[in-house]
Amino acid sequence: MVTLTEENYIKAIYHLGKQGENNVSTNAIAKEMETKASSVSDMVKKLSEKGYADYKKYQGVTLTKEGKLIAVNIVRKHRLWEVFLSEKLNFSWDEIHDVAEQLEHIKSEKLIKQLDAFLDYPSHDPHGDPIPDENGRIQSIDKILLSQAQVNNICICVGVKDSSSEFLKYLDKHGIALGTELKVTNKEPFDNSITITINHSEFIISNIIANNLFVKLA
Amino acid sequence: MVTLTEENYIKAIYHLGKQGENNVSTNAIAKEMETKASSVSDMVKKLSEKGYADYKKYQGVTLTKEGKLIAVNIVRKHRLWEVFLSEKLNFSWDEIHDVAEQLEHIKSEKLIKQLDAFLDYPSHDPHGDPIPDENGRIQSIDKILLSQAQVNNICICVGVKDSSSEFLKYLDKHGIALGTELKVTNKEPFDNSITITINHSEFIISNIIANNLFVKLA
């Protein structure tokens, strides 16, 4: 049995360690979870004893195969619920996260299976992140940061790197959503700002924005 | 802030005390929650300190107005989720409860508001129990136990008293669902069994069944 707290630690290790591949430091986890390093030390020892993580004192922690499976399952649930909240209950980008964070811990295989079917087997969540399948497999798409696109490239917005409420609200305000098509009409070398055209109207976005928006080339 | 455990105790007191009106004994709560009386004693003291319950030592416990509001809100959430599971995710009567028991604790006003709208403001859950409105008001319907119906009464099934998995499966097997119309064709005084007709086919049900099925007169 995996407790709710354990699930949250496993999830944090998974995300901090790039899909659970990399080693993660105690402090990094403490920061992510807003707890103290001492609490992390205790928990990481526990996860290791339960076989969810490999851990040597002072050397950070990595998820085991079993730990990764748990993590990917939580991610699957989280993202399916995000689709539900967005598509069926009209939640906006920035309202989704907190609720999905609670819903992801509901335990019922059937629930997720049926929800998946009800939503017609979505492949990506509203932030453009891929939804792992029942076996934990993740299918990713060819995406680049908008800042890496070239002048005259035509791109489609497929995801965000920063999913903070502020950033999502910014995008909303400027009419940028998943699926929005845009053209890069200029890149300013001085401050790395980018001029883009959406629906024949042109505007300038800062490098910071361009660095947090994933697009694919059309 | 109401903890998950507190919510569960409040809910138990509410149900055991007939919509929170009656006084409930420590032992009754312990039995319902599958804990020990000593744990109940502690918690009931805490609920009373927090203003959710009135409690005098050795005299049992009653919900305050505030406690009742919390309870009715949980009931509302529980029943809305039951409708969702049943109507949208094709859960059967007997699979619903466990999952709804988890979902009822998710905290988000907006979630419940939107879910209510998404389900088109249902008035009753799949077991026939009324769904309290946003202000906690419960609208009940004129229902009687099937055992109280008279010979030749034509009735519509509107709810169950016992919602155990076994009972619900029994009903399913015999083609009895909410909304099913049936006619009482005979009552046997010896064992209080009842003969009913559904769709022109007649069969006999025991007094135990008739005592757990709510109907309204057509």
Add this chain to the structure above:
DNA sequence: AAATATTTTTAGACTTGTCTAAAAATATTT
């Protein structure tokens, strides 16, 4: 109404997960 049985409460212990403060290990400077 005394004796017995049942219910309820208290006291003290245990678990999970948290914290602070101090000690130990590792990293970085100089």
Add this chain to the structure above:
DNA sequence: AAATATTTTTAGACAAGTCTAAAAATATTT
């Protein structure tokens, strides 16, 4: 490579919620 800084771990304490065992109150018998 010694000194300093940072990270991580340990030790001990605390809160929530649970339990067992014993004491106190209430209910039921006889």
